[in-house]
Amino acid sequence: MSGTFFAIAIVTIAGAIAAMSLRNPVHCALCLVIAFAGLAAAYLQLGAEFVGFAQILVYIGAVAILIVFAILLTRSSEVKSGKYFSGASWIGIAICIILFAAFARAIRSSDLLTGHSQPPRATVQEIGIQMFKGTRGNQTNYLLPLEVAGVLLTAAMLGAAVIALQENSPEREKHSDAQPTS
Amino acid sequence: MTPLQHYLLFSALLFSIGLAGALTRKSVILVLIGIELMLNAGNLNFIAFWRYGPNPDQMTGLIFVIFSIGIAAAEAAVGLALIISIYRHYKSANVDRIDSLKG
Numbered sequence: 001m002s003g004t005f006f007a008i009a010i011v012t013i014a015g016a017i018a019a020m021s022l023r024n025p026v027h028c029a030l031c032l033v034i035a036f037a038g039l040a041a042a043y044l045q046l047g048a049e050f051v052g053f054a055q056i057l058v059y060i061g062a063v064a065i066l067i068v069f070a071i072l073l074t075r076s077s078e079v080k081s082g083k084y085f086s087g088a089s090w091i092g093i094a095i096c097i098i099l100f101a102a103f104a105r106a107i108r109s110s111d112l113l114t115g116h117s118q119p120p121r122a123t124v125q126e127i128g129i130q131m132f133k134g135t136r137g138n139q140t141n142y143l144l145p146l147e148v149a150g151v152l153l154t155a156a157m158l159g160a161a162v163i164a165l166q167e168n169s170p171e172r173e174k175h176s177d178a179q180p181t182s
Numbered sequence: 183m184t185p186l187q188h189y190l191l192f193s194a195l196l197f198s199i200g201l202a203g204a205l206t207r208k209s210v211i212l213v214l215i216g217i218e219l220m221l222n223a224g225n226l227n228f229i230a231f232w233r234y235g236p237n238p239d240q241m242t243g244l245i246f247v248i249f250s251i252g253i254a255a256a257e258a259a260v261g262l263a264l265i266i267s268i269y270r271h272y273k274s275a276n277v278d279r280i281d282s283l284k285g
Binding site for chain 2: 005009012013016017019020021025028029032035036039042043046047048050051054055058059062063066067069070071073074075085089091092093095096097099100103104107108110112119120122126127130131142145146149152153156157159160161163164
């Protein structure tokens with residue numbers, strides 16, 4: 001178990017560091033895909049198959065592609081010769097190192113559970129039963145939150161389309177007005 | 183160290199890397215990538231606590247992560263739409279130059 005965990009962790013961390021430190025944004029987005037894939041492998045190793053595959057579908061399939069499109073649309077893929085870190089970046093990095101040291105100290109000194117040797121069973125069927133019906137021990141179901149999440153996703157997609165379209169339309173009208181006269 | 187602590191350290195490191203990127207990068211899109219990494223570190227914590235916690239049959243951690251992934255997808259879509267809109271307005275994706283709310 002340990003060897004696989006360390007392999008997954010090293011690949012994921014390397015992908016994340018590359019995604020945050022490379023110069024070209026397109027390379028950053030592709031390294032982000034590596035980090036997401038490593039996280040999906042970690043979920044699979046923890047016994048959460050459904051979440052692992054949802055991670056692959058949503059993050060690698062949708063979010064990463066969306067980021068690549070945003071990079072292409074904002075033309076930030078053109079590598080500039082100037083600085084690509086903002087002003088006082090060493091303060092940010094120092095804050096993050098201090099934060100990680102605090103986390104690591106808290107985690108190492110805490111008396112956490114040793115856990116089960118066998119991974120718990122969580123098939124898609126059981127997740128569905130838990131989500132829509134609730135089980136014997138836990139009668140709560142998640143029907144209403146699921147509906148709310150669906151409404152939220154619809155509203156977010158419509159809002160994203162409206163926000164991304166807005167400022168373009170007057171200019172385009174001006175263009176189409178100007179072209180016949182010229 | 184227990185396996186749970188390994189996973190927590192892994193996720194804390196991922197969170198710190200994401201935060202470092204979000205604090206230091208110039209491009210708005212890379213700031214958003216850093217935020218996505220931090221969200222994923224949180225999701226990993228939920229899954230690890232679900233796996234090694236005392237009561238895995240109730241699947242609360244798992245279901246929380248499913249909702250979290252859905253909401254993160256909505257957040258990414260709206261965030262990238264805002265980035266495209268800001269880029270049209272300022273002709274730049276540099277966070278140091280986007281410093282006024284006035285249109």
